Amino acid sequence: MIKVVRVKNKEEISKKAFEIMHELVTSNPKAVLGLATGSSPVGLYELMIRDHKENGTSYKDVTTFNLDEYVGLPKDHPESYYSFMHRNLFDGLDVKEENIHIPSSEGDLEERCDEYNEALSKQTIDLQILGIGSNGHIGFNEPDTPFDSVTHIVDLKESTIKDNARFFDDDISKVPTQAITMGISNVMAAKKIILIANGENKANAIRATVMGPVDEKVPASVLQNHPDVVIIIDEEAGSSLYKEKR
């Protein structure tokens, strides 16, 4: 079941998501977190770091699993998701490095997928944080990814490459064309899911996710089949909900 929470702006989205995150990690210090990269969760991560520093909320027994990683960027590239996560979250918390899981895209990619699936199969994610692509992707599960997919290698769609060029000096040629991503069935195995989205360019994807048919053409629409999903959006991302299609 999807619960939609509409708030005024990005800051409010981060606050709402943080409330849920904080409640989980304080009630369950051994929580398993599913984490996302991209611009959407950055405000949430800032609040987690601030709370850790000011109030001492500890993540030392928390385990994390990231959704995805680019193929073709070395780990230490500033835009690798490994670097992103350390810069924007892990460096500011007390999570143990050995409890951090980020898909590796080095060496034999099929082996890396198998290893990640194996690691995921040993744990249950308590709370999965998701952003959403303007094309409805979750993780890097692009449109038409089978709902029963597990961690796999994906060719990024042109729309995703264009959307992410902003992290690569607006130069499409610098954006990796492939990624390794948790599959849709890995995401759906989480006990609870929070999807956060802001801005006008997410409005159609949010509408299709919440109101459209459950269809592999819109990967996020699968969330309608999950028992506990909270979608937190600002006014712009929610601007097409419950209206005639534009």
Ligand code: F6R
């Ligand atoms: C990131 C990820 C993607 C992003 C999505 C939205 O790990 O899996 O699905 O959540 O592309 O990106 P932003 O938040 O940058 O708009």
